[in-house]
Amino acid sequence: MIKILHLSDIHMGSGFSHGKINPETGINTRLEDFVQTLSLCIDRAINEPVDLVLFGGDAFPDATPAPYIHEAFANQFRRLADAKIPTILLVGNHDQHSQGNGGASLCIYRTLVVPGFIVGDRITTHRLSTRNGDIQVITLPWLNNSALLTRPETEGLSVAEVDRLLLEKLQPIIEGEIRRLDPDIPTVLLGHLMADRANLGAERFLAVGKGFTIPVSFFIRPELDYVALGHVHKHQNLNQANNPPIIYPGSIDRVDFSEEKEDKGYIFLNLIKGKVEWKFCSLPVRSFCTIKVDVSEKDDPQQAILDAIKKQEIKDAVVRLVYKLRSEQLELISNLALDKALKSAHSYTIRPELISQLSRPRLPELGVGNTIDPLEALQAYLNNREDLQDIAEEMLETAQGLMDN
Known part of the structure; x- marks a missing residue:
């Protein structure tokens, strides 16, 4: 039985606007949150211990993170190398330069030849020997048009036609990797991609024009025991039949308010050829809280806002307060009172929205x-x-x- 920890979409260095500077460390508190969350994943991998760690891509917000952010990421993953736990770091879209060439933010691990670390920056199959047996991992990094197509091939084609051509190019490549597999060894496909059944929720607008969609049917194959995905921040299993499980673990921490309602965590699985048991493991991440209130018809708008704040659990949370009011009510709102009411939050923003009297509906009775x-x-x-x-x-x-x- 091979034990695997599958995590993805760390985005270390994101969300600084939702944090503040820790006076003791000089570091943004949201970076400290992300480091703490990642450390919990690494703790589980080492304490178990697992036989393999699969990272599904997007280590940072972009391909060139600040050195201190890169160091914070490396300090955690170095613990896996010290524990002699093999690790595959897949290249995601945020790990690439804007031109889509290479895995700029992760290539240092290949350059330094970190023991047991593999950077998945191309479509290929890796055979690894673990404490509990051999395993095959097909790596499928984020693919841009230029990865499989030439400019003459795409000239004059619509987006849909280019996507169809990409799939036509990709299918035989994946088929070729699968045909070379050892049928007696468990196999995992590790991909950073947009699958057609993925539920994006609040992220759906971010997906437009940012890569093509791959059908889930590509991966429902008897040769594959588990499909480990990255890119979508919401945890989900795209194949409820589990033949094989096709899993997005989601991001390990909340990047912004679009993920306010999402549970965050990683996947722990036990794998043998033809059988897999997996579990989503939640992580204790900082909560985000949106408070929306319309006080335009209230006689005491400030008290209505304060009452709305009291109804929410805001202690140590990232909070945004949005209230609607009429222009003549502005003088009735004390920012000092709102600041005091929100003092227990980790951080907060206040956004008043004016309702124009001219925009009221003019509908017949x-x-x-x-x-x-x-x-x-x-x-x-x-x-x-x-x-x-x-x-x-x-x-x-x-x-x-x-x-x-």
């Missing part, structure tokens, strides 16, 4: 015998949504088309 045209209702709604003005005309045209059908 609805009652018995009264109706309103759906398009008029949609137009009134869009008139009150400044954030939708750039697509308002398209929405109206689409609605008209639906009604005409």
Whole structure:
């Protein structure tokens, strides 16, 4: 039975705006949070001990992190080398230069020939000997168009056509790796990619135009015992039949408020040929808390805001307070009072939003015998949504088309 710890998307150095400088260390507290979270993963790997650690990519926010951030990452992974635990560091999209060439932030581990460390920066199969037997790991790093295609091949093609061509190029490459596998040894595919069944949640807008989507069917193969993925920050299993499990562990800490509701952690699994047992292990990460309140119709708007704050558990949390009010209510709000109410938070931001009196809905009164045209209702709604003005005309045209059908 081979024990494996699978983690991904560390993004060490992210979210500094949600932290503050620790006066004792001179380091941003959010970096300290990320280091602490990573250390818990490494602790589990060493204390178990596991036979292999798989990192699914995106070590930092970009390919050239500051030296002190790189050092914080290296200090943790060096513990695996000292414990003689083999580790594969896969190259993700954030680990590459903007041109998509190489794994700039991780290549130092290959250059220094760190014992037991493999940098997965190309599609190939690695055979490793562990304390509890041999294992094969196919590495599939983040792929850009230039990785598989030449400029003449893509000239004049739409995005969808380029994506289809990429898949046509990738499929025989993966097939070639699978055909060279030893059928008697357990096999894992480690990939940093966007799978077509992935539930992105609040991240869905970040995925647009940032790489192509690979069908999950690519990986539902009897030769594969486990598919370890990285890139999507929300933990999920894309193949509930578990033949094989296709797992995103998600990021190990919250990068921003889009991940406010997500549980964070890593995957621990036991693997033999033809059988795998896996478990998602939650990590105790700092909570994020959004407080939204509309006080535009309140006689005492400040008290309404304070009451909303009291209802939330904000101690040591990263908090954002968003309240809506009318312009004439501004003088009724004391920032000092809000600062005092939010004092127990780790950090906080306060964002008032003014409601224009001119933007109030002007809809006919609805009652018995009264109706309103759906398009008029949609137009009134869009008139009150400044954030939708750039697509308002398209929405109206689409609605008209639906009604005409």
